[in-house]
Amino acid sequence: MREEKVIVRVFDKEKDRHGAMAVEEMCEVGPSGKMSLFTHLCDPVSRVCHSPAFHMLVAETAGPEKQIVGLIRGCIKTATCGKKPFRCPAKHQTPIYTKLAYILGLRVSPSHRRLGIGLKLVKEMEEWFREKGAEYAYMATDKDNEASVKLFTGRCGYSKFRTPSILVHPVFAHRLSFPRRVTIRRLSIADAETIYRRRFATTEFFPRDINTVLSNRLSIGTFIAVFSNPRSKPDEWINAEEFLKNPPESWAVLSVWNSKEVFSMEVRGASRLRRALARASRVADRALQWLQIPSIPDLFHPFGLYFLYGLGGEGPRAVELVRALCARAHNLARDGGCGVVATEVAACEPLRGGIPHWRRLSCAEDLWCVKRLAEDYSDGSVGDWTKSSPPPSIFVDPREF
Template identity: 40%
Template sequence: MGSEEEISMVIRVREFIMEKDLTAVEELERRCQVGLSGDQGDRTSGDGSGNGKKKKKRGMSLHVEQIGDPFARVRHAPDHVMLVAEYGEEDEVVGVIKACVRMVSRGNTTSSSKTKKRKFVKMACLLGLRVSPTHRRLGIATVLVRRAEAWCAARGAAYATMATTASNAPSLALFAGRFAYAPFRRPLFLGHPVHRHRARVPRAHRVMQLPPPLAAAAYTALLSPTGAAEFVPADLPALLAHKLTLGTCLAIERNPDPALPLSFAVLSIWDATRSLRLRVSGAPPLLRASLAAARELDRHAPWLRVPSVPDVFRPFGTYLLYGLHMSGPEGPALLRSLCRHAHNVARNNPACAVVAADVGPNDPVAAAVPHWPRFSCDDDVWCIKKLNAATANSNASDDDDDDWTTTAPPAGVLFVDPREF
């Protein structure tokens, strides 16, 4: 096998040009989504999963495919790029990677004698790495990752993250092996299908929608005091006001017991039906038949209120729940009511078949979110690497551990930005 210098001579990496490269990149994405082994599927921290990535669960796989704008997952960041790799004399596009740099919370606080404030750091996200199945083992992925890291470091990124699944051995070998990324966090993907019947919200619970400015103030008050929320974006107000955020909902008790602490729950709903499609494969024939029978029964006897599941073996859309938080003795029940409310909102969109949330495994909300095991996954792995030691250290106070890569998982919130799912 030739040296890296020899390989780099036949691989040319440059920035994506929409008019020139769109068709070639779309074809590359399609070829990487047909289920061939060795796919470099990945996902960024705050992303749910990468293009075409498979989340394995009990013999089934959940495929996630991006649609529409190729920059959709990085466009919100002030610094973002898509790089393509050309190979050979004909300049064939054989690889692609996306990257962005954004400000996120580190999950702890800087302290002084009077105040505490959340610590933010510049974080690079590498995602959407694809290499043509006919051009693998040529070093193309290595060149793309190295160039993407250099681009992010030049823009002051202190850390770089990527994400994959524990079962994706090629991706882990590349990032954890060659590039020294360390496994960092293990979010839970919790999904629940949307069926035709309204989910019941108890009359004792009141659900209200918060306007974006009030929602931003509420999240600031809820997340800042603990200092344990990781990956909260510095532009959270812009996310809450985004056109695809359908609303931030607050649930409270109508007649709370004054002798008990105040209980409440809050979450925000993101419409991902326009940016990605999911599809379940590998389901046993018996399961397929039983779900089809349930749909047919519900169609002819709706009064039975059979929870018929949409046809998830064809591409479908999803609503993503983010910013989930609860407090008080009735917090779990109130959060379940909010999830039911989100289900009822999703019923109004024929393109939406599943409501899902990515949460930290140590977050108490994980036990309260309604989900079906077959639509859920605990296989995701977020990986991290210190990219710019000087920048990372400049963000740390004297009494803080300056290396985020070695910190233990927080007991609080792992914030997953739905824009990068």
């Protein structure tokens, strides 16, 4: 192992942009093999700049010919880590919040790996987390990324915490339909916030600043689906408060985030045969859209995605309504020029059956690791979150995907 002095410092947007993006584009973000997935960022800080507090560090070689060989991003928010027990006198269950830090996009240049640069970047970022009062830090990685798992769980003191699934569906040339008996309505930001706070605020990882998320320029909209009532008029919606006073037996909701404006992705290493077959499927789909051929989009050049978040619902037929909402999101992505739509849900998510996806594009087990940073907590009922059992649902913040 060669010795080379590396300095970790704060990212300078003016002079470090190109060096940081070069490191990013050299690094795979999925399982390695004959085909690999790479990310192209619109801007190095674009993945975290929408969070309440964010920070970015770079690792740079010393000497006359300085070179950026590593980078790390971090952000901090207040999110739900549990809920008060049913004996709480409040009308609704009360969420327990914690100040939560997230590590996103740890990258080290392939030519400078196994030199301790990743460890140094993580330690420096954790110091910033502590200075800002974060109580926990967590990160996500592919469970098959042995180097990343070993670094965080072996050397940095993180524990394996949750194993959600990333579900990805291609965007076809044809539009997807859903049953006529399903009515889908776009909600105002105020109505969307009301429903999320009233029904999902106790969901693990729910962001306290959900209003900021919903009003962000990248949030395309929130949609609610119900089964049509032939006795009612379609314009009878008043507001979310009235809806929640007497909700239908089954309903579902989700929001759509425009990740295409932040980053694009590209599959590299595909054979000419795979590319030719994918191209043929697209040609047939465009020419014969009424046949609804499940074509493969052009994933071999940079493509964008829409991310589905805030997925939830209630009732015995909520899964059907989720399926209809996913079809609506697919059509939005088609009109927006995206290659795929994606979402991330808990391993035991009850509504998972309503989310269409292709196994070959999806990740059955993403790995989230967590670390306790603070010794004392603002709320004594929090306990040690790292030892809690996995809940049936989680809220995946689109700012951190």
